[in-house]
Amino acid sequence: MRSLRVAHERKASTRVHNGRFTEKVAFITGAARGQGRAEALRLAQEGADIIAVDIRRKLDSTIYPGATQADLKEAVRLVEALGRRIVATAVDVRDFDSLSEALCAGVAELGRLDVVIANAGISSANMSWEVRPEQWQETIDINLTGAFFTAKAAIPILIDQGTGGCIVMTSSTAGLKGLPFCGHYVASKHGLVGLAKTMASWAWAPERSAADRVMTDVPLGRSAAPRLGSILVYALFTVRNLGENVLSGGE
Numbered sequence: 001m002r003s004l005r006v007a008h009e010r011k012a013s014t015r016v017h018n019g020r021f022t023e024k025v026a027f028i029t030g031a032a033r034g035q036g037r038a039e040a041l042r043l044a045q046e047g048a049d050i051i052a053v054d055i056r057r058k059l060d061s062t063i064y065p066g067a068t069q070a071d072l073k074e075a076v077r078l079v080e081a082l083g084r085r086i087v088a089t090a091v092d093v094r095d096f097d098s099l100s101e102a103l104c105a106g107v108a109e110l111g112r113l114d115v116v117i118a119n120a121g122i123s124s125a126n127m128s129w130e131v132r133p134e135q136w137q138e139t140i141d142i143n144l145t146g147a148f149f150t151a152k153a154a155i156p157i158l159i160d161q162g163t164g165g166c167i168v169m170t171s172s173t174a175g176l177k178g179l180p181f182c183g184h185y186v187a188s189k190h191g192l193v194g195l196a197k198t199m200a201s202w203a204w205a206p207e208r209s210a211a212d213r214v215m216t217d218v219p220l221g222r223s224a225a226p227r228l229g230s231i232l233v234y235a236l237f238t239v240r241n242l243g244e245n246v247l248s249g250g251e
């Protein structure tokens, strides 16, 4: 899997891109590795500067290795190698105050905020009635509450800035239907879809004048991920100067 990722990143760095995100800043959670890192690199290739956060440690309920400080450093190195700036901070998306502080520090350094990608997430498996209480809680807290905190920290900045923006919440096939052995994960991703639909439909109504238009319930397709996971992204709203499909052209 690692060699596939490295090959993907190497191939991606040699592609010619058209600067669709020049002078834009993207905030990405869970950016140390995987899809979060892929999104950071893809947007940097298109000219964006990056605000990255990651917990960069193993989570209790998962059985796979956690991201590391070295992973986060490598993400920083790869973005900088593309000639873009990046502000990376070790943050847990469950800690609203620290998340908000890291975002504000990134915005202060990079000057603005345009794209928000709530990507940080974990998964684990169990028969639904055998999911341990702490396993349930950790999954809901990171996948759902963490994404809510990400949007909650970012939206006031986007409103104050007044130039619109785009929020992407990373769901899953598990956000669309039930799947075996992961009731807790499915619940978190369904919750995420509900949150995205609600924010897109209603929460922004008074702010619609700041946005070119509000997109509701619009799956934008798979993200530019190094894996074959079936990723569905939802845009809460978008503006003219960003283009409507943040991560189009992915797998």
Ligand SMILES: NC(=O)c1ccc[n+]([C@@H]2O[C@H](COP(=O)([O-])OP(=O)(O)OC[C@H]3O[C@@H](n4cnc5c(N)ncnc54)[C@H](O)[C@@H]3O)[C@@H](O)[C@H]2O)c1
Binding pocket: 029, 030, 031, 032, 033, 034, 035, 036, 053, 054, 055, 056, 057, 059, 066, 067, 091, 092, 093, 094, 119, 120, 121, 122, 123, 142, 146, 170, 171, 172, 173, 227, 228, 229, 230, 231
């Ligand atoms: N890979 C797939 O097949 C697949 C399929 C469907 C959906 N997804 C979703 O895509 C997203 C990314 O998945 P991935 O495959 O790249 O996983 P990954 O484990 O490779 O990357 C997730 C990143 O999020 C970080 N993270 C986890 N908890 C965090 C927290 N509390 N605070 C801050 N950072 C945290 C991790 O450290 C890691 O760097 C997740 O939301 C996942 O549910 C993935």
